[in-house]
Amino acid sequence: MIATRDAYGQTLVELGRENPSVVVLDADLSGSTKTALFAKEFPQRFFNAGIAEANMLGMAAGLAAGGQIPFVSTFAVFASGRAFEQIRQSLAYPRLNVKVVATHGGITVGEDGGSHQSVEDLAIMRAVPNMVVLCPADGPETAAAVRAVAAYEGPVYMRLGRSKVPTVFAEPTPFVIGKGSCLRPGRDLTFVTTGLMTAQALAAAEILAEGGIDARVVHLGTIKPLDVDLVLQAARETGALVTAEEHSVIGGLGGAVCEVVAEGYPVPVERVGLRDVFGQSGTAEELLAYYGLTAAELVEAAQRVVRKKQMP
Amino acid sequence: MLDELQVQELTEKARQLRVDVLKMLNAARSGHTGGSLSALDALTVLFFHQMRHDPSNPQWADRDHFVLSKGHAAPALYACLAHAGYFPLDDLKTLRRLGSHLQGHPDMRKTPGVEVCTGSLGQGLSQAVGLALAARLQGRASRTYCLLGDGEVQEGQIWEAAMAAAHYGVDNLCALLDWNGLQIDGEVDKVMRVTPLGPKFLAFGWHVLEVDGHDLNAIARALADAAACTGKPTLIIARTVKGKGVPFFEHKASYHGVPPSDDELSRALEHLGHS
Ligand SMILES: Cc1ncc(C[n+]2csc(CCOP(=O)(O)OP(=O)(O)O)c2C)c(N)n1
Ligand SMILES: [Mg+2]
Numbered sequence: 001m002i003a004t005r006d007a008y009g010q011t012l013v014e015l016g017r018e019n020p021s022v023v024v025l026d027a028d029l030s031g032s033t034k035t036a037l038f039a040k041e042f043p044q045r046f047f048n049a050g051i052a053e054a055n056m057l058g059m060a061a062g063l064a065a066g067g068q069i070p071f072v073s074t075f076a077v078f079a080s081g082r083a084f085e086q087i088r089q090s091l092a093y094p095r096l097n098v099k100v101v102a103t104h105g106g107i108t109v110g111e112d113g114g115s116h117q118s119v120e121d122l123a124i125m126r127a128v129p130n131m132v133v134l135c136p137a138d139g140p141e142t143a144a145a146v147r148a149v150a151a152y153e154g155p156v157y158m159r160l161g162r163s164k165v166p167t168v169f170a171e172p173t174p175f176v177i178g179k180g181s182c183l184r185p186g187r188d189l190t191f192v193t194t195g196l197m198t199a200q201a202l203a204a205a206e207i208l209a210e211g212g213i214d215a216r217v218v219h220l221g222t223i224k225p226l227d228v229d230l231v232l233q234a235a236r237e238t239g240a241l242v243t244a245e246e247h248s249v250i251g252g253l254g255g256a257v258c259e260v261v262a263e264g265y266p267v268p269v270e271r272v273g274l275r276d277v278f279g280q281s282g283t284a285e286e287l288l289a290y291y292g293l294t295a296a297e298l299v300e301a302a303q304r305v306v307r308k309k310q311m312p
Numbered sequence: 313m314l315d316e317l318q319v320q321e322l323t324e325k326a327r328q329l330r331v332d333v334l335k336m337l338n339a340a341r342s343g344h345t346g347g348s349l350s351a352l353d354a355l356t357v358l359f360f361h362q363m364r365h366d367p368s369n370p371q372w373a374d375r376d377h378f379v380l381s382k383g384h385a386a387p388a389l390y391a392c393l394a395h396a397g398y399f400p401l402d403d404l405k406t407l408r409r410l411g412s413h414l415q416g417h418p419d420m421r422k423t424p425g426v427e428v429c430t431g432s433l434g435q436g437l438s439q440a441v442g443l444a445l446a447a448r449l450q451g452r453a454s455r456t457y458c459l460l461g462d463g464e465v466q467e468g469q470i471w472e473a474a475m476a477a478a479h480y481g482v483d484n485l486c487a488l489l490d491w492n493g494l495q496i497d498g499e500v501d502k503v504m505r506v507t508p509l510g511p512k513f514l515a516f517g518w519h520v521l522e523v524d525g526h527d528l529n530a531i532a533r534a535l536a537d538a539a540a541c542t543g544k545p546t547l548i549i550a551r552t553v554k555g556k557g558v559p560f561f562e563h564k565a566s567y568h569g570v571p572p573s574d575d576e577l578s579r580a581l582e583h584l585g586h587s
Binding site: 031112 | 342343432433497
């Protein structure tokens, strides 16, 4: 169990050693986002913008236009919110090579409360043309994704978490932007999940198997571009989908999957996520339970969707 | 100007508030210690001397408003509100717990006495300008106070608000700047220099005062001076010490977002003369 932000910080240092073009920017949160590791080894290539996220994203755009590869970090609320229009205008519109790696996504931010919990960042970033949007499940996938985005030319938003999460990708797996992975076969329904909900879906599938329901688990580490083929294949072969994300059910993974199946192969879908509400203070565990982001809730959603599928 | 008795009473109040801030942070097991303690003396003078407010009627239309723009110092604000009587002292133990009305950052929809939602730095001063404009439109004597962090003023929005406050001449607005010299990643001067602060605000058209932010009398005098100033908003630059009152927290960026451990709490309480 490690936090995805820890995997990010470590991989960033490796990238810094391999590629002198990599620069890193942060907004007074380098200890929390883990870019402090890079800052320590490469002080010349680290820029602390202070508490000034909009300016930070603008500077990153300029650094990219000038030929550097900027990785920019702060909390997800501030990256996707405070600096939204700089991301849209200065970096996505011109398709500049800036990697926004936003930590502390979702409700597992915990005690800081709803003001600090981004429940809409994936939706916001997904709506921006040219953006690639990633949400890895665990440490190893994050490390692979950071390498993949460094090799990719163009703007990327990657959402990482604060808390430690269980490892899903125990075997080293290369990260391919735009490709999901089927982590468990199944015929009765498919869990389509992202971020830390993938581990919950795997646990839910185990529970369902005891009751004779055979659930497939498809993890999408890329929210955009969505792996349309994998989603439609799941719709065709299992006839029912449950999406799950640590995010609002509006506009993120659930929204994206519904758009794709509605157009391509309509089947019943249940969306698990925050139901159009903000978060609040509490421990990460308490909040996941309070908002129904647990294996138990996924089991119930699976049972509901299977009943819907059986309705004449 | 405070008389001797008032100074004694406010000093004792500030001591009790420090005790409660530390206890509440320790119970919550997370939260912001350094910036709550640096701001506490200014908050004490505001809530227990300067501001006109009625805890039994939080929505009293003619009240003065307080905006904690550096929202992470919520424990200091909550301690003041509880001591003033907005809610029971016992509630402080629920800070940052699931279901508590005391959220990690101030929430006007949850906590009586909290005027706006803050926590994302840089947004409070704009809201304070709006509150001051509303009071002026309605012909009320109500004044608006706003507490800023010295790292917080790195946000561009602060300067947009500073421009608007001077442009509209909201002399019923008084901002206080908690000049403790530290932010999360270290010294403000090293992370992203903001000084000289006084000349910047002066150039924006503000009335600017500078005081020792732990001298209760000096703070009270500056607040009175601000209230007498017409035609422009006032900024009080309060020179403070992050972690003030607990020697082993003072001047340390490392205690920005860390609560006192059990051991640190008992040593801190001992230092504050609380058994
Ligand atoms: C927009 C925004 N960016 C980042 C943060 C995270 N953050 C919380 S406190 C803090 C440092 C604040 O420093 P300062 O204003 O000097 O406060 P103080 O020293 O009084 O605690 C930061 C960066 C935030 N709350 N809001
Ligand atoms: Mg400070």
